[in-house]
Amino acid sequence: MTDIIKTDVVIVGAGPVGLFAVFELGLLDLRCHLIDILPRAGGQCSELYPEKPIYDIPGFPVVTGQAIVDNLMKQIEPFNPTFHFNEQVEGLEVLGTPEAPLFRVTTDAGQVFETKVVIVAAGGGSFQPKRPPVAGIEDYEGKSVFYAVRKMETFRGKKVLIVGGGDSALDWTLNLQPIAERVTLMHRRDDFRAAPHSVNAMRELVAAGKLDLVIGQMTGLKGENGMLSAVSAKDNKNVAFDIDCNAMMPFFGLTMKLGPIANWGLHLHENLVPVDTAKFESSTPGIFAVGDINTYPGKLKLILSGFHEVALAAQRAHHYVYPEKKLLFQYTTSSTNLQKKLGVA
Ligand SMILES: Cc1cc2nc3c(=O)[nH]c(=O)nc-3n(C[C@H](O)[C@H](O)[C@H](O)COP(=O)(O)OP(=O)(O)OC[C@H]3O[C@@H](n4cnc5c(N)ncnc54)[C@H](O)[C@@H]3O)c2cc1C
8 A cells, every 4th residue: 555645735736826836835834745637737728728828927928838837847846846647636535623624635546645734726627538439438448548658667568559649649659669569650630739849750760660650530449358459440531440459548638527526525616616715715624725726706717816816825724734833924035034945045
């Protein structure tokens, strides 16, 4: 069994608001673990619009979705948060009392945390992979059909089919090619949305005979007891063919679902967590909700709103972690104490 991780704060979601929460909590000496179902930080900014310019981040006349995430990652470096990617928070159980909160948080990877404070920064919910429209695919999921790579070793010596034309499909094609017995990449047209350098690397491997590229669409699955033996497909002229494989990774994009948050005993309003605007705390003391996942009169789903919310939530969180300590308001410009924590004094 994995060891229980004991911490001050667990942050559910590593979107822009979860990331900035690390900064505000860190200034108050609160240690954080962040958990995200995605393989990287950034939430909607990185997943949905990495290259789009944002014009309403204070102090940045223009910044792209990915650049704001990169800057936030740099800004929180001094606090050395621990990230747990590719893990969905499934369970949240109350162990303590309203005066001295304590929670058990569990993920679908079996990791257990004991924490005094939970910050739910889950945006519109968890990003879930879109399932290809192929009959019976559920029977293969988790056995020979995978939507994410938890361990590359799972694919060693396998005949892997990767389906899709975006960054995830190309990244995993390139990463698994040296490990798998054979990788086949299938896309519905010979035109890829992924980063040009990945597309070039893929084409070089195809030219060298080290990778198969197939243009076509999946139509069915063949196999037994959840183990694939082939994927049926058709080309653009409707000619049917089979691809030999014993593992498949379809990358058909992501959708957002509230997911397990609905089962955490929190009072919800239209799939959002109502909070007060003094502390951004939910109906359960010690559980805060910040960013797109919360609701209150006048709420605007903007990144800057989330940044304000985490600053206030951190003040209350401090009270739960250090009930005996008085909190002094300090500026980063003038407090040598804060500057030491930031590593600049
Ligand atoms: C196209 C587009 C353009 C936008 N433009 C702007 C703009 O110009 N200015 C602006 O201010 N805002 C803009 N927004 C909105 C902005 O992106 C959101 O307000 C912001 O991303 C909210 O941040 P968040 O951290 O609250 O949530 P998110 O960015 O949604 O991140 C939440 C994270 O939580 C994770 N998560 C959820 N549930 C779980 C779970 N159970 N376990 C583990 N992880 C979980 C998700 O995987 C996700 O990574 C735009 C949004 C879109 C889609």
